[in-house]
Amino acid sequence: MNRDSEAARGAGDAPAVEVRGLVKAYGDRTVVKGLTFRVRAGSVTGFLGPNGAGKSTTLRMILGLDRPTAGEVLVAGRPYGRLTEPLRHVGALLDAGAAHPGRTARDHLLCVAHAGRLPRARVDEVLAQVGLESAARRRVGGFSLGMRQRLGIAGALLGDPEVLILDEPVNGLDPEGIRWLRHFLRGLADRGRAVLISSHLMTETALLADRLVVIGRGRLLADVSMAEFAAEHGRSRVRVRTDEPERLSQALARKGLRVVPGDGGALEVYAAEAAGVGRIAAHEGVAVLELVQVEDSLEEAFMRMTADSVEYGGRPLGEVV
Numbered sequence: 001m002n003r004d005s006e007a008a009r010g011a012g013d014a015p016a017v018e019v020r021g022l023v024k025a026y027g028d029r030t031v032v033k034g035l036t037f038r039v040r041a042g043s044v045t046g047f048l049g050p051n052g053a054g055k056s057t058t059l060r061m062i063l064g065l066d067r068p069t070a071g072e073v074l075v076a077g078r079p080y081g082r083l084t085e086p087l088r089h090v091g092a093l094l095d096a097g098a099a100h101p102g103r104t105a106r107d108h109l110l111c112v113a114h115a116g117r118l119p120r121a122r123v124d125e126v127l128a129q130v131g132l133e134s135a136a137r138r139r140v141g142g143f144s145l146g147m148r149q150r151l152g153i154a155g156a157l158l159g160d161p162e163v164l165i166l167d168e169p170v171n172g173l174d175p176e177g178i179r180w181l182r183h184f185l186r187g188l189a190d191r192g193r194a195v196l197i198s199s200h201l202m203t204e205t206a207l208l209a210d211r212l213v214v215i216g217r218g219r220l221l222a223d224v225s226m227a228e229f230a231a232e233h234g235r236s237r238v239r240v241r242t243d244e245p246e247r248l249s250q251a252l253a254r255k256g257l258r259v260v261p262g263d264g265g266a267l268e269v270y271a272a273e274a275a276g277v278g279r280i281a282a283h284e285g286v287a288v289l290e291l292v293q294v295e296d297s298l299e300e301a302f303m304r305m306t307a308d309s310v311e312y313g314g315r316p317l318g319e320v321v
């Protein structure tokens with residue numbers, strides 16, 4: 001049986017990564033506080049949280065680079081340290097700047113393959129997979145950030161792993177690079193691999209992931225599909241502008257709608273439909289100058305969800321909710 005069908009067969013069985021009650025304390029400071037979540041085969045999971053939420057610490061524990069204070073992580077059903085051929089189970093990109101600048105891309109990957117006792121033939125395969133064949137004999141020092149990301153991903157793929165973990169993979173990628181990454185990761189997931197990508201930006205995660213694990217201050221805030229997150233947290237409001245805002249505001253409030261002042265003298269009406277707001281205005285005899293249905297962006301929903309857990313955050317000006 002080839003690895004693709006093996007991995008596909010794994011989909012739906014045991015989770016590719018299982019994080020159970022994970023805790024990490026540095027001295028008297030606990031930065032990961034009882035995290036439990038799963039990363040499934042066949043999906044791209046976004047691991048999302050504001051700066052300092054504990055993402056990198058968690059990834060390091062998944063990869064056996066840091067020891068949990070409590071709890072455990074299982075990769076393919078076992079702790080990382082008990083995997084006999086770890087690079088065949090999980091590949092990771094934690095720091096795209098890790099390659100020696102004086103080495104060529106190919107030599108860098110040959111070193112990684114050698115250290116991991118992986119076949120040399122994989123080097124040319126992964127270079128082709130990430131589209132770096134033509135740059136294989138160039139020194140890494142001259143690479144753009146996007147090329148370094150591709151090289152880092154190539155390194156993570158050397159063992160043809162079931163699980164791919166990428167820390168902030170979008171850093172340095174231009175829109176074309178992001179598009180490439182989306183298709184690339186989707187392709188891996190479609191072939192039954194589990195992909196976990198960390199980020200502190202919802203917009204870029206939404207482009208790449210079909211599942212979301214959101215953390216804030218070391219705690220789990222959500223473990224949902226992208227579609228569920230959008231359905232639960234995307235909020236709809238109506239922006240309406242009139243030359244009699246006071247009167248319209250009172251009329252809307254009488255109907256039980258929550259109204260707050262918006263930009264440029266407009267009113268923001270929460271949990272409302274534009275047609276309903278238009279009818280109330282007509283009934284009140286107030287001229288409507290602008291009437292727009294506004295959907296909250298996923299980024300706004302994410303920021304609201306993590307508002308209490310931003311380490312060095314300030315309160316946004318004009319907060320209306």
Ligand SMILES: Nc1ncnc2c1ncn2[C@@H]1O[C@H](COP(=O)(O)OP(=O)(O)OP(=O)(O)O)[C@@H](O)[C@H]1O
Nearest residue numbers: 026031049050051052053054055056057058199200
């Ligand atoms: N070796 C360490 N010793 C002490 N504190 C640490 C150590 N490593 C991380 N921390 C702290 O743990 C917290 C979580 O850090 P971590 O790097 O895991 O967050 P993150 O979510 O990856 O953030 P970012 O998006 O900024 O990379 C931070 O407050 C950080 O200062």
